[in-house]
Amino acid sequence: MLKRVRKSALRRVAAAAMTGALLATAVAATSGPVQAAGQNIIVNGGFEDGLSGWFVNNGNSTDGATLSPTTDAYAGSSAVLVTNRKTTGSGPMQDLSGKVQAGKTYAITARVKYENPSSPATKQFFATMHYGGSTYTNVGTVTVARGQWGLIQGTFTIPAGQSVTTARLFVETPWTSDPASAPNTHLMDFKVDDVSVSEFTPSTTIEALGKNPGEGNPLISHKFGADGNAFVHDGRVYIYMTNDTQEYKPGPTGVSSTNTYASINTITVISSDDLMNWVDHGEIPVAGPSGVARYAGNSWAPAMERKVVDGKEKFFLYFANSGGSSGVIVGDSPVGPWRDERGSLLITSATPGASDGKNWLFDPGVFVDDDGQSYLVFGGGGDDGTRSAENTNHPKSTRVIRLGDDMISTKGSAEVIDAPLVFEAGHLFKRDGKYYYSYSSNFGFGGTVDPNGPPTGAIAYLMADSPMGPWTPETYKGIIFKNPGTYFGAGGNNHQSVFQLDGQYYFTYHAQTLNSRITGGATQGFRSPHLAKLDFNADGTIKEVRGDYKGVEQIRALDPYRVIEAETIAWQQGIATKKVDGGSEEFGAQAPNLVVHDVDNGDWTSLAKVDFGTAGATGVTAKVRPLAAGGKIEVRLDGRTSPVVATIPVDAPLGEWTKLSATLDGVKGVHDVYFTYAGPEGADLFEIDSWAFAAEQSSPEVKLTVTASSRCIGASAYLAVTAVNDGDAPATITLTTPYGTRTVADVAPGKQAYQSFNTRTAQIAAGKVTVTGAATIGGKQVTTSYDAAYNAAACR
Numbered sequence: 132m133l134k135r136v137r138k139s140a141l142r143r144v145a146a147a148a149m150t151g152a153l154l155a156t157a158v159a160a161t162s163g164p165v166q167a168a169g170q171n172i173i174v175n176g177g178f179e180d181g182l183s184g185w186f187v188n189n190g191n192s193t194d195g196a197t198l199s200p201t202t203d204a205y206a207g208s209s210a211v212l213v214t215n216r217k218t219t220g221s222g223p224m225q226d227l228s229g230k231v232q233a234g235k236t237y238a239i240t241a242r243v244k245y246e247n248p249s250s251p252a253t254k255q256f257f258a259t260m261h262y263g264g265s266t267y268t269n270v271g272t273v274t275v276a277r278g279q280w281g282l283i284q285g286t287f288t289i290p291a292g293q294s295v296t297t298a299r300l301f302v303e304t305p306w307t308s309d310p311a312s313a314p315n316t317h318l319m320d321f322k323v324d325d326v327s328v329s330e331f332t333p334s335t336t337i338e339a340l341g342k343n344p345g346e347g348n349p350l351i352s353h354k355f356g357a358d359g360n361a362f363v364h365d366g367r368v369y370i371y372m373t374n375d376t377q378e379y380k381p382g383p384t385g386v387s388s389t390n391t392y393a394s395i396n397t398i399t400v401i402s403s404d405d406l407m408n409w410v411d412h413g414e415i416p417v418a419g420p421s422g423v424a425r426y427a428g429n430s431w432a433p434a435m436e437r438k439v440v441d442g443k444e445k446f447f448l449y450f451a452n453s454g455g456s457s458g459v460i461v462g463d464s465p466v467g468p469w470r471d472e473r474g475s476l477l478i479t480s481a482t483p484g485a486s487d488g489k490n491w492l493f494d495p496g497v498f499v500d501d502d503g504q505s506y507l508v509f510g511g512g513g514d515d516g517t518r519s520a521e522n523t524n525h526p527k528s529t530r531v532i533r534l535g536d537d538m539i540s541t542k543g544s545a546e547v548i549d550a551p552l553v554f555e556a557g558h559l560f561k562r563d564g565k566y567y568y569s570y571s572s573n574f575g576f577g578g579t580v581d582p583n584g585p586p587t588g589a590i591a592y593l594m595a596d597s598p599m600g601p602w603t604p605e606t607y608k609g610i611i612f613k614n615p616g617t618y619f620g621a622g623g624n625n626h627q628s629v630f631q632l633d634g635q636y637y638f639t640y641h642a643q644t645l646n647s648r649i650t651g652g653a654t655q656g657f658r659s660p661h662l663a664k665l666d667f668n669a670d671g672t673i674k675e676v677r678g679d680y681k682g683v684e685q686i687r688a689l690d691p692y693r694v695i696e697a698e699t700i701a702w703q704q705g706i707a708t709k710k711v712d713g714g715s716e717e718f719g720a721q722a723p724n725l726v727v728h729d730v731d732n733g734d735w736t737s738l739a740k741v742d743f744g745t746a747g748a749t750g751v752t753a754k755v756r757p758l759a760a761g762g763k764i765e766v767r768l769d770g771r772t773s774p775v776v777a778t779i780p781v782d783a784p785l786g787e788w789t790k791l792s793a794t795l796d797g798v799k800g801v802h803d804v805y806f807t808y809a810g811p812e813g814a815d816l817f818e819i820d821s822w823a824f825a826a827e828q829s830s831p832e833v834k835l836t837v838t839a840s841s842r843c844i845g846a847s848a849y850l851a852v853t854a855v856n857d858g859d860a861p862a863t864i865t866l867t868t869p870y871g872t873r874t875v876a877d878v879a880p881g882k883q884a885y886q887s888f889n890t891r892t893a894q895i896a897a898g899k900v901t902v903t904g905a906a907t908i909g910g911k912q913v914t915t916s917y918d919a920a921y922n923a924a925a926c927r
């Protein structure tokens with residue numbers, strides 16, 4: 132028997148097998164389209180044309196089997212059945228010679244099923260490339276349960292030096308030299324359907340549905356964002372985040388290698404004034420060769436504050452430069468532009484009191500007190516290697532220090548914060564005269580964790596009467612939030628901030644929820660921002676927050692009658708965003724502008740609770756850049772499969788920004804608005820910069836406030852009628868009652884027409900008066916009529 136040379140190392144095959152099992156779950160769990168890939172180069176991969184294009188693996192003279200069509204299909208009406216197998220390599224094969232190229236990467240998927248009741252309960256299958264001679268490489272695998280369709284999946288790169296003149300793909304079971312000794316184990320019949328091989332182009336677009344319509348968490352689903360720090364300015368909350376997306380290197384199903392944070396040198400910013408529709412402001416280039424602070428290598432765990440310095444309003448963005456130091460850059464607005472005013476890192480081992488030689492100097496948290504004095508908390512880690520309980524529970528690794536009036540220098544010496552089990556993520560805030568230091572607890576340095584302190588990986592807090600504390604273990608008040616793993620399966624590190632908007636306190640945290648939705652469960656350390664309400668007890672202590680997908684309520688409806696950046700999204704699937712040149716039409720010339728791109732047929736975005744008012748909308752306009760002919764934007768209300776209320780044909784010169792509109796009829800009140808994108812399959816359809824809706828012009832009216840009431844004067848009933856002119860133009864007002872009429876001409880704005888009508892009777896029943904106002908509004912003569920009820924009167 133010819134012995135095969137497996138090009139892939141055993142370890143690689145084992146790893147692929149494990150991933151394959153996870154991927155099978157992922158596909159079952161997500162309904163979205165899989166990652167965009169090239170055309171399927173397999174002919175008749177679904178066996179709907181019988182066995183056309185397929186033959187039995189004939190790489191060895193001993194291989195042999197019978198292929199026949201079967202109606203037991205995974206998809207469509209036909210699949211292939213493999214019987215009479217002679218070797219483990221005996222299976223359906225297709226010739227890909229001339230169709231695949233050395234050096235290129237391909238994605239493979241195939242469905243496989245076996246049913247022999249005498250076979251093992253689970254069985255591994257491979258898709259294998261035979262490059263000719265004795266060169267075989269497993270390119271995809273699955274371990275499938277008997278009787279169920281499994282998904283063989285994988286990506287493979289054909290080595291640059293590999294001859295592909297006789298490239299062939301086939302499906303097999305794991306090789307063994309003597310399969311006939313246990314035919315039920317090694318030579319069982321099996322079925323194959325839906326085979327695809329396509330060239331794989333890496334893309335960081337997240338294809339999974341990462342935020343369910345109606346839910347608030349995670350806040351965004353087209354990118355990641357960790358260590359969220361909230362900052363409220365002019366009624367809008369901005370959230371600054373470690374840009375985990377920089378480490379996201381997904382394979383064809385979105386599964387990435389693990390997040391190491393090592394390459395992260397930008398900070399992601401989103402904002403919202405309603406807590407459901409989030410604007411993507413893109414990334415701030417903080418560290419690295421093209422960063423604002425080139426002397427820094429990383430930008431993790433940001434913190435933002437604002438202060439007027441020398442009469443100028445400035446915005447200060449602090450960041451962790453890996454574990455060893457922290458820096459700050461300065462902006463003219465919450466979204467920049469940004470500059471480096473200091474020229475060096477802010478917190479280093481040279482900062483007085485900062486370093487004890489074992490603690491980290493990262494995770495800056497900034498706080499400006501009411502008297503204008505500012506403070507920075509920072510630090511973490513602190514493992515002294517003793518594995519002692521003292522070092523675990525009281526590493527004394529975090530600090531608080533006063534900032535200079537310029538916000539980019541420190542004053543005096545840093546003081547130790549002795550927070551129980553402290554590890555990282557320090558954050559300082561104030562409420563009702565009390566100061567709160569919150570932090571993430573440790574996962575342990577090897578010593579016994581004190582049960583009187585917080586559990587591991589939780590957000591805990593201290594309370595004191597001064598920003599400088601002293602922050603002693605006695606100020607420990609409990610926990611705010613358990614580890615995200617408590618609520619979302621995937622744990623990992625914990626990070627938080629607290630903000631107040633419209634009188635309500637909120638809590639930001641992160642969780643690997645988008646990550647797990649992409650993979651169907653497994654996580655690789657990619658974190659997403661979440662929100663929860665934060666409530667306090669009467670004594671100022673904090674009620675524990677629970678993590679969920681529901682998040683917080685939208686606090687106001689979205690006004691559609693203005694420019695809305697298209698990168699404002701409540702829920703979406705399949706799109707990505709990118710920064711373009713020029714400022715934002717909505718946020719100003721200094722603000723970055725992003726566009727929605729990677730728009731494929733079936734992708735969609737949405738806006739939550741859009742208030743069209745009582746008059747309603749007459750039209751919708753999109754600023755778009757067509758990239759393919761035949762695209763269109765469909766507008767739907769309250770669901771992405773709801774009836775289409777308007778269609779914007781994206782029919783304009785390709786590659787140029789243009790504004791295209793469609794009319795709307797009768798869209799009134801509050802609705803979620805879904806934009807669904809359609810066009811030729813496989814094409815990048817268009818980019819979208821912004822939306823705008825047009826309002827129905829309400830017909831002009833003469834605004835009056837009319838009151839009527841009856842009363843007795845002696846034995847006579849009188850009916851008093853008042854009409855106040857609430858408009859901007861003089862009005863002629865006519866008061867009409869059953870007991871007479873009075874007209875007052877040219878009643879000035881704010882003035883009134885009044886008459887007390889003598890009914891000439893002692894008793895009247897309840898009734899109503901009619902008042903008309905006539906005025907010239909916008910050059911037109913307008914008359915508006917009002918009714919007002921009056922009460923009965925019985926006089927004697």
Ligand SMILES: [Ca+2]
Binds near residue numbers: 205206208325
């Ligand atoms: Ca089929």
Ligand SMILES: [Ca+2]
Binds near residue numbers: 336705706728730731
């Ligand atoms: Ca897409």
Ligand SMILES: [Ca+2]
Binds near residue numbers: 696725
């Ligand atoms: Ca835009």
